[in-house]
Amino acid sequence: MEEKIKQLRNLLVEISDLRNTASVLEWDQRTYMPSGGAEGRGNQLALLRRLVHERETSPELGKLLEDLKPFALSLDPDSDDARLVKVTARLYGKALRVTPKYILELNRVTSLGQQAWMEARAKSDFSIFRPHLEKVVALRREYASFFPEVEHPYDALLDDYEPNMKTADVKVIFDGLRPKQVELIRAIAGKPQVDDSFLHQPFDEKKQWDFGVEVVTRFGYDWKRGREDKATHPFSISFGINDVRITTRVNPDYLGSMLFGSMHECGHALYGMGCAPELDRTGLEGGASLALHESQSRMWENLVGRSLPFWECFHPRLQQVFPQLADIPLEKFYKGINRVQPSLIRVEADEATYNLHIMLRLEMEIALLEGSVTAGDLPQMWNQKMQEYLGVVPPDDARGVLQDIHWSTGDIGYFSTYALGNLVSVQLWEKVNQDIPDLTEQIRKGQFNTLLGWLGEKVHRHGAKFEPQELVQKVTGSKIDPEPYLRYLTKKYSQIYGL
Numbered sequence: 001m002e003e004k005i006k007q008l009r010n011l012l013v014e015i016s017d018l019r020n021t022a023s024v025l026e027w028d029q030r031t032y033m034p035s036g037g038a039e040g041r042g043n044q045l046a047l048l049r050r051l052v053h054e055r056e057t058s059p060e061l062g063k064l065l066e067d068l069k070p071f072a073l074s075l076d077p078d079s080d081d082a083r084l085v086k087v088t089a090r091l092y093g094k095a096l097r098v099t100p101k102y103i104l105e106l107n108r109v110t111s112l113g114q115q116a117w118m119e120a121r122a123k124s125d126f127s128i129f130r131p132h133l134e135k136v137v138a139l140r141r142e143y144a145s146f147f148p149e150v151e152h153p154y155d156a157l158l159d160d161y162e163p164n165m166k167t168a169d170v171k172v173i174f175d176g177l178r179p180k181q182v183e184l185i186r187a188i189a190g191k192p193q194v195d196d197s198f199l200h201q202p203f204d205e206k207k208q209w210d211f212g213v214e215v216v217t218r219f220g221y222d223w224k225r226g227r228e229d230k231a232t233h234p235f236s237i238s239f240g241i242n243d244v245r246i247t248t249r250v251n252p253d254y255l256g257s258m259l260f261g262s263m264h265e266c267g268h269a270l271y272g273m274g275c276a277p278e279l280d281r282t283g284l285e286g287g288a289s290l291a292l293h294e295s296q297s298r299m300w301e302n303l304v305g306r307s308l309p310f311w312e313c314f315h316p317r318l319q320q321v322f323p324q325l326a327d328i329p330l331e332k333f334y335k336g337i338n339r340v341q342p343s344l345i346r347v348e349a350d351e352a353t354y355n356l357h358i359m360l361r362l363e364m365e366i367a368l369l370e371g372s373v374t375a376g377d378l379p380q381m382w383n384q385k386m387q388e389y390l391g392v393v394p395p396d397d398a399r400g401v402l403q404d405i406h407w408s409t410g411d412i413g414y415f416s417t418y419a420l421g422n423l424v425s426v427q428l429w430e431k432v433n434q435d436i437p438d439l440t441e442q443i444r445k446g447q448f449n450t451l452l453g454w455l456g457e458k459v460h461r462h463g464a465k466f467e468p469q470e471l472v473q474k475v476t477g478s479k480i481d482p483e484p485y486l487r488y489l490t491k492k493y494s495q496i497y498g499l
Helices: 002-031 033-056 059-073 082-098 098-121 126-145 154-161 167-189 205-219 254-271 290-304 306-319 331-335 352-369 375-390 418-434 439-444 449-458 468-476 483-499
Strands: 228-231 236-238 243-248
Touching: 002 033, 002 059, 002 082, 002 098, 002 154, 002 236, 033 082, 033 098, 033 254, 059 082, 059 352, 082 449, 098 483, 126 154, 126 375, 154 167, 154 290, 154 352, 167 418, 167 483, 205 228, 205 243, 205 254, 205 306, 236 254, 236 331, 236 352, 254 290, 254 449, 290 418, 290 449, 290 468, 306 331, 306 439, 352 375, 352 483, 439 449
Parallel strands: 228 243
Antiparallel strands: 236 243
């Protein structure tokens, strides 16, 4: 059977290399490609995705997996080979359901859709993007039809990002979370507001960029295996464990966009770089799920990057880089970057309101899949739900329904993982603080090696070997649970706002 395992790995190397080649083209599309290249890029990506799909569904792969099933059952269930067979078999079964024609059409439509979204966002005109979104929604509903056994059509899409998580499971978690977060937000609203005006002034773009580079370097980002570029919507992307790239955007009049965006994407990249080398090019080199990925990005962005100990170290340096902050004391700065106020933009939302942004998107995506609303209904529905959930109404489409890139790339089913990642981040944070009692003091000194090492050992090195709930259980002792997150928010904002 060792020979068959070797054959399996060889097939997976080809699939991984083709997939990573397509990812390079996607990275270029979202960073440097001229807008006129959209159609050609769509054709190129469609070809590569078709080749990937052919190999993912090849009879040779299916025969190998069938032959290896008894062997895998005889192994330690947590061994690399046992997990390789199990995970690959699961993905093989899913890929067999999807037609090559669908793969080609989805890549063509989303390549054009991304360019239309960027133009629509720049012009704040949803009508430019609407016909493309209509095609994306139709295709994603078609995808759900390939899995007629699911309880809800949204389950089929969610499973791609959060294996074996059901729409009903997410609703239960969110239904328990929403009223408690709303209660906290209302309590905060009854207190004097903190001042963050000092964050909204001109900041030299090059200095912002350099400071962000300094921070993520201290976090442990390996510049020999990565780079940072600008993008309309920040993202991270991996071409293998030795080439994991990040992007950010710089607002010349607001420090938070670049700073916390870079921390966030760095968290994703550290996960990708930390995967065990023996899993590279096997299909297991990715994260366990998008929620686990978001737990890493939100941890570095919020639990580290918005913490008081972090700024006890970096506040003097920031004042040195930006003299206009010289008269802003540490406590005022800390409160300012953690100001709670319902806002328009998800990626710039505070921790207390962030999950509400996710919940309203989830409701809209479910409605799209059910067919109870159309793409043309979204701008009005978006504004209504923003008013209902957050008490604010976007003045234009760019700050409303067009603010996220996800629907243009076909990533319907993704959004709930952001909120789930918030929950997991705090579960992990409670555990890491138990295991590293002086972690706060290390962060206060700007030392992150021990934290990164713990995450590498407990989470990163496993890649996609374990299902998300399984991994969270192994590390923390329980499945995804909102209570630690609620405790964290309540404690933090009680101190900041004197609740």
